Amino acid sequence: MKKYLVGMQKDGTVKYYYIRNLENYEIELLPTKYLAHKTKSRRSPNTVRRSAFALSFYLEYLSGKELDVTDVLRMKFTDQTEVFIDFLYWLKQGKHKEENGTTPRNETCNAYLKDVFRFYLFIEMEYQSFGSLKVLSYNQFITPNAVGVRKVIKSHSFHGYLKEEERDVKPAEQDEIVRVLQACTNCRDQLLILLIAETGFRIGEILGVDYIRDIDYENHLLKVYFRDDNENDARAKNAEYRKAKISDDTFEFLIYYLSEYRKELQCQNYLFINITGDTAGKPLKVDSVYDMFTRMEKKTNIKITPHMLRRYFANSRREAGWPLELIQKALGHKHLETTVKYLNIVDDELLDASQKYYEQQQPMYGIEKLL
Known part of the structure; x- marks a missing residue:
């Protein structure tokens, strides 16, 4: 005991x-x-x-x-x-x-x-x-x-920590996200998935969004502010402020969601709320979000988590040509090394990049004069 x-x-x-x-x-x-x-x-x-x-x-x-x-x-x-x-x-x-x-x-x-x-x-x-x-x-x-x-x-001098295993967390794939979105039974869950995929925000940051103060409806921007008194214990990590732009389609879906649940949303300012049961209208909590993703996994055989959606955001932006520093800022990382861990950079890609560099910079050392 x-x-x-x-x-x-x-x-x-x-x-x-x-x-x-x-x-x-x-x-x-x-x-x-x-x-x-x-x-x-x-x-x-x-x-x-x-x-x-x-x-x-x-x-x-x-x-x-x-x-x-x-x-x-x-x-x-x-x-x-x-x-x-x-x-x-x-x-x-x-x-x-x-x-x-x-x-x-x-x-x-x-x-x-x-x-x-x-x-x-x-x-x-x-x-x-x-x-x-x-x-x-x-x-x-x-x-x-x-x-x-x-x-x-x-x-410090302590070196006795256990060797940590590499975390094998893959990013969500776009087709997987689409299939899970289609399997959702309500637009709240669909909007939650869309916003994490399009902003890269952490789940605690998304759940803390105030739909009156934190959304710029004119410019289609979502903002993150640090608050320590959120009813659902949602917090912005590192007490930072960030903002992200969402697509026009997702913004239209956001407006549709606000209209669909306008009665439940009137009693408070949180964007994401419980929509059924005795707690309908109360702010949505993290545990409920993970329960939703578990239900979707059983229904579709596709495992997606908020963290996998953040990794999807990072990799899709990198493929679109965003500099690492921009991705780091969007994700709210303090260190660039953390951002790099989110990206699917494989050995073959590094070798190909090296080959292209040397092809472009072949005579940079004047080696032909040394032979």
Whole structure:
């Protein structure tokens, strides 16, 4: 039986997560204070929730070792390293679950440990007397960036993460999208699929769209704004602002959808809502979207997810000649490397590009003079 329970308490629209010890029914103060800090720092509820479960798993692990959080801070570097590597393998074996299920991905285990590390760094900042996490002893140096702004570069010494598997997520294909659209039973689901495919927005960004404030009806633009009080917990990642143009056909379909469900939409401002049942008219949530895609997969034998639609957007724009930087901006990626991972760049394509380059630049080194 688990010793620690993750709970949630609402204060208005804000969700506060906590961890309770089920043996004495007391709140675990250090991790709960950290979770409150993340909430007050405007991190998304889903992010805070994931951190809460990561910390509850870690507390379960420490309990089995008869250790507490501060004991680890007082350990030597080698002992700390052993604790965290052992924690990773404990997760990998599924010991954080009460029932045997699928083995967690290495990426998932590493993400849990990174949440634990962030917790410890918070403790170091708040309570310096507890000691330090030596496996994260930062080396830092200051360097100017391209525009002369001084930037602190940090690196840490922990190298015990599990080797992460390559994620084999293929982009949706246009014919697959068409077939799924034809199988949908309502225009809300069809519009949702069309907008993700045409904007590349994340599902949380699409679900947060306010049809009064976030749509430029004159120029056929969809806008993304960061809000931390959305009723359906939808958020724009990285607190960024973006906008995207949609096709004339999709815009006409958007107007048709607004007309079709005008009564349900009148009670609130979210573009996507529940259209049946007791919650009709309430903002649509992420879980309901994934349930819809699961139903479509059973109906058509075609697997499509919001992430696959984002990859479709990236690859179709690249094929149309968009520069990588434009695709990066459209997707809302902080790093160009992330955008490149979305693209179907294969070895043969790289070889063909190299061949064409050399054909165009054949005499660039003057090698004929060296022979």
